[in-house]
Amino acid sequence: RLIGTLNWGIIHSLDGTRKSSVNDLGDYNPEENAIYTLDDVIELLTLYITDVYHHKVHRALPLDTPTPASMYYAGLNSTGVPEWISEEEEPYYKIELLPTIEKPYTRDGVRLENVEYKSPELFHLIQGRHVKYKVKYDIDDISRIYILLPKSNEYVEVPAANPSANELYGVSRYMYKKMLENLRTIGKLNLNRIPGSRQLAEAKVNLHAKVQAKKQLNRREIQEAHKMGYKYKLSLPTKVTNINKPKIVFGK
Numbered sequence: 001r002l003i004g005t006l007n008w009g010i011i012h013s014l015d016g017t018r019k020s021s022v023n024d025l026g027d028y029n030p031e032e033n034a035i036y037t038l039d040d041v042i043e044l045l046t047l048y049i050t051d052v053y054h055h056k057v058h059r060a061l062p063l064d065t066p067t068p069a070s071m072y073y074a075g076l077n078s079t080g081v082p083e084w085i086s087e088e089e090e091p092y093y094k095i096e097l098l099p100t101i102e103k104p105y106t107r108d109g110v111r112l113e114n115v116e117y118k119s120p121e122l123f124h125l126i127q128g129r130h131v132k133y134k135v136k137y138d139i140d141d142i143s144r145i146y147i148l149l150p151k152s153n154e155y156v157e158v159p160a161a162n163p164s165a166n167e168l169y170g171v172s173r174y175m176y177k178k179m180l181e182n183l184r185t186i187g188k189l190n191l192n193r194i195p196g197s198r199q200l201a202e203a204k205v206n207l208h209a210k211v212q213a214k215k216q217l218n219r220r221e222i223q224e225a226h227k228m229g230y231k232y233k234l235s236l237p238t239k240v241t242n243i244n245k246p247k248i249v250f251g252k
Helices: 002-009 038-055 068-079 087-096 120-125 173-185 197-212 219-227
Strands: 100-104 132-137 144-148 154-162 247-251
Touching (some): 002 038, 038 068
Antiparallel strands (some): 100 132, 132 144, 144 154, 154 247
């Protein structure tokens, strides 16, 4: 019901919609009329939910509180304000809600998909491959990971060591995968081998040139460019410095 409400409330009115069926689509060509990026759709959906849906009358609601917004505030008056995340807790939840994987910490640190994350200050975590730690990673920026320290119950930020964090800053998991595929295609990287600085630089240039060469991007190519982190200007992320040491970011 919710998906149907969103579809008929906004999605099917946007340029590029595929309608609800072939019959409804008719002669309309979604590919030629599509103009919105995923970020655009998220913004439009958010505005629709907060500014339209919450203030529309629902037949199933009481007459004195006929809209979701009025029903919500009536609930607050009867039960009180619900619990919320305080500003001090936000850094913790930003990490806690990232994807999780269990990994050992070896002499080479933590290896995650052809990237090694390591810090000399975490040498005490080396206890053999049978001991694994809770690791959090960001699919939109693979320049660092977060390891939950077992005794202090705090996350420590661990930068990439090979390739370096500076070389991977702002590189998404998807883009890195495409970079490795590019290097293997041109015969400059073996399977499971970690690329060097020159190889990464060359892969970035090759991918950037490939995207820039698209004079008329279709829907699929626009999606591909956005997944690799190329936005409207198709610019590569800049480097950062002073991220070599691990950093305690939040504790439970």
